[in-house]
Every structure is written in structure tokens, then in C-alpha cells.
Amino acid sequence: MHKTAAYAATSATSPLAPWTLERRAPRTGEVLIDIRYCGVCHSDLHTVRGDWGPMDYPLVPGHEIVGHVAAVGEGVSRYKVGDAVGVGCFVDSCRACEHCKAGEEQYCAEGMVGTYAGRDRSTGEPTQGGYSTRITVHEDYVLRIPEGLPLDRAAPLLCAGITTWSPLKHFGLKAGDELAVVGLGGLGHMAVKLGVALGANVTVLSTSEGKRADALALGAHAFEVVGKDPAAGKKLARRFHMILDTASAAHDYNLYLGMLKVDGTMVLLGMPEPTLVGAGSLVMARRRLAGSLIGGIRETQEMLDFCAANGVVSDIELIDIADINDAYERMLRSDVRYRFVIDAASFGAA
Incomplete structure (x- = not known):
């Protein structure tokens, strides 16, 4: 076992504070990773504060993890000590259902095992995430970070990147298509960058x-103020092939659906309060309203390789772990451009 420095929440109302956990030595097929950086996702905050249901505490968040392999267990064939690797939003799945076999482990019929706030399938213990200095994961759920990707700016690709990449690819965005992005936060800024790199004409709404x-600095070709103004909706009527909706606050889907061309697709990535969708918004132009989660291991590796080949990285603010509670408050105020990333070297100072 390896004693590991971490920051954990001990209740839904307590600030994150120093904690020590034990990471197991790698078993057959597993790798031990020395964490170098970990992105700070808005879902970290929601989870530790119990916004999505009661949690087991202490809880160590973090699922945008990058670092280097420190040790490998028996039978590991994909990685060796020193390799640059990453861990995303899940660390296991049933491996047997149709979704796992198809490489879409995020939709595992038994439920993917979250990198944190999950349950280890072999021990039943709670999983603990990347606000720490080490993690042990089976090699099947580890990603290779390609050369050329700076580790700190690659970390958010493991959630924000794949969450936007997956629907762009699954729903068939093509070069020359008109893509709209609703919301310009951690997800939205990656949607813009990836859409531009895929050759789409990107408009931020x-x-x-x-x-x-x-x-515009991120590469968007246009910017439109929409709000609740019906005139804006009319101006943009039937303009877009696809809309990626990253907004987490409640808003009128019908307004945006009217901006889709015939056969256009609007994909929800945020989970705001429910809103009523008028059938006419869909029926009158054979539009689709869809949702998308993250991506599987295969798709995430494809995204990382694409980003390395096309120079796509996240815009980040590097922080010390001691600043994590302030970072949470700033996230609530949307005061980040566009992802906080923890420097794991700062655990020593903390």
C-alpha cells in the first residue's frame, strides 16, 4: 500500500481539507500513476456538496488526471514506467454488456465505476479521485497522453474534451457544417476549439x-447574443446543422431548436432544470433533440490523438491544491477562463 496525500471533503458543507489515503500496489493488469495535474470540473463541486444526491465521505474528487506510470502489475502490456498517461471519468465497468463490448463503457448496463464516488468492483470500497498524488487503475481504463500535448493543458481533455468530442463525432459533424455552441465555459470553449479543428463554421450563442x-479569440467564426429575444431566434432560423448546448442553467430549448436546419440535431450536455419542449419545434423540420454523456476509452484516445495532431488544448489557470476552495467559489461565479488545473507538486507545500 502507498500512503498518498490528498484533499477531501468530509461532509457536504465542509471545505476540502488535507487527508491521507492508501493506494494499493498494482495488482495483475494494473498501473500505479504518479499524478502530475488534475483538472477541476464543475461536477466535482456538485458531487462533494451533495447536489446530485447523498455521498459517502471522506470524498476525494477529481477525474481529469494526468501523470506518469510509477509501477506496473503483472501482465501489463500497454504501459511501462515513465509513460505519460491519463485517467478520465471512470475506472472500471462490467466489460461484458453490449455497450462495454462496443467500446462505450460510459453507458455500461451495470453502471460505469466513477473515478471518484463510485464503488470498486472487486473490493466494494469507495473510489477516490485525482485531488491526490497517486492513483491505481487497471490498464484497460488508462489513456496514453501523446507527445506534444502539455500535461497541464491536456488534463481537462479527459472530461471537458471528450464530453464535447463524442457528440460532434457521433452525430456526424462534417467540415463546412454550421455548428452553434450554447455557453462558453469549460465545455463550451472545448466545443469551439474542436468544432473549428474539425472544419466546421462555429457560432457561439x-x-x-x-x-x-x-x-472570437478561441477561433469562433461568429458570436450572436440570443437571450430570450424572439427576434434573435428569427434572425438565426434554420441556420445550423448542429447545436451543442453546454448550458447548465434553465433555458428555453424551443428557441434554439428553431435555429436548426431540417434534420438538424441539438445535443444537450448540461443538465438544467426540466423545460417543456413543444412538439412543433421538432416535427416541423424533422429535428432531433438528443443528449450525450462522455465517451468510451477508445473514443477518448482518438480525441487525445486528434488534439495532439491539431494543437488543441484547454485554456487553463494552474492552481495550488491549497487554493481549491477558493477555486470552487470562483467556479460558482463563472470566474475562470476556462478550467482550473491543480498542480500536484503543490501537495508538498500544503
């Missing part, structure tokens, strides 16, 4: 002018 300059 926002409720205010405040992010126009940022959107």
Missing part, C-alpha cells in the same frame, strides 16, 4: 455581449 472577444 450567448445571453450577453460579455464573451464576444473571448469567443
Whole structure:
């Protein structure tokens, strides 16, 4: 066992604080990873604060993990000590259902095992995430970080990157297509970058002018203020082949559905409060309203390789682990451009 420095929440209302956990030595097929960086996802905050249901505490969040292999167990064939690797949102699945066999472990019929707040399938113990200095994971659920990707800016690709890449590929975005992105946060900024790299014409849809300059700097071809203005909806009627909706606040889907071409697809990535969808918004132009989670291991590796080949990385703010509670408060205020990433070297100072 390896004593490992971490930061954990001990209740839904307590700040994250130093904690020590034990990571097991790698068993057959497993690798021990020295964590170098870990991204801070909005879902980390929701989970530790119990927004999505009661949790077991202490809880160590973090599922955008990058580092280097420190040790390998018997039978490991894909990785060797020193390799740059990553771990995303899950660390196991049943491996036997149709979804796992198809390489879509995120939709495992028995439920994927979350990198944190899950249950280890062999021991039944709670899984603990990447706000720590080590993690032990089976090689089947480890990603290779390609050369050329800076580790700190690659970390958010393991959640924000794959969450936007998967629907773009699954729903068939093509070069020359018109893509709209609703919301310009951690997910939205990756949607813009990936859409541009895939050759689409990308428009950011926002409720205010405040992010126009940022959107264009990220590579968006256009920026439109929508809000609740019906005139904006009419101006953009039947313009887009696809809309990626990353917004987490409640909003009117019908307004955006009207901006889709015939056979267009709007994909929900956020999970706001329910809203009523008028049948006419779909029926009158054979539109689709869909949802998408993250991606499987195969698809995530494809995304990482694409990002390395096309120079796509996340825009980040590197922080020390001691600043994590302040980072959470800033996330609530949308005061980050566009992802906090923890420098695991700072655990020594903490």
C-alpha cells in the first residue's frame, strides 16, 4: 500500500481539507500513476456538496488526471514506467454488456465505476479521485497522453474534451457544417476549439455581449447574443446543422431548436432544470433533440490523438491544491477562463 496525500471533503458543507489515503500496489493488469495535474470540473463541486444526491465521505474528487506510470502489475502490456498517461471519468465497468463490448463503457448496463464516488468492483470500497498524488487503475481504463500535448493543458481533455468530442463525432459533424455552441465555459470553449479543428463554421450563442472577444479569440467564426429575444431566434432560423448546448442553467430549448436546419440535431450536455419542449419545434423540420454523456476509452484516445495532431488544448489557470476552495467559489461565479488545473507538486507545500 502507498500512503498518498490528498484533499477531501468530509461532509457536504465542509471545505476540502488535507487527508491521507492508501493506494494499493498494482495488482495483475494494473498501473500505479504518479499524478502530475488534475483538472477541476464543475461536477466535482456538485458531487462533494451533495447536489446530485447523498455521498459517502471522506470524498476525494477529481477525474481529469494526468501523470506518469510509477509501477506496473503483472501482465501489463500497454504501459511501462515513465509513460505519460491519463485517467478520465471512470475506472472500471462490467466489460461484458453490449455497450462495454462496443467500446462505450460510459453507458455500461451495470453502471460505469466513477473515478471518484463510485464503488470498486472487486473490493466494494469507495473510489477516490485525482485531488491526490497517486492513483491505481487497471490498464484497460488508462489513456496514453501523446507527445506534444502539455500535461497541464491536456488534463481537462479527459472530461471537458471528450464530453464535447463524442457528440460532434457521433452525430456526424462534417467540415463546412454550421455548428452553434450554447455557453462558453469549460465545455463550451472545448466545443469551439474542436468544432473549428474539425472544419466546421462555429457560432457561439450567448445571453450577453460579455464573451464576444473571448469567443472570437478561441477561433469562433461568429458570436450572436440570443437571450430570450424572439427576434434573435428569427434572425438565426434554420441556420445550423448542429447545436451543442453546454448550458447548465434553465433555458428555453424551443428557441434554439428553431435555429436548426431540417434534420438538424441539438445535443444537450448540461443538465438544467426540466423545460417543456413543444412538439412543433421538432416535427416541423424533422429535428432531433438528443443528449450525450462522455465517451468510451477508445473514443477518448482518438480525441487525445486528434488534439495532439491539431494543437488543441484547454485554456487553463494552474492552481495550488491549497487554493481549491477558493477555486470552487470562483467556479460558482463563472470566474475562470476556462478550467482550473491543480498542480500536484503543490501537495508538498500544503
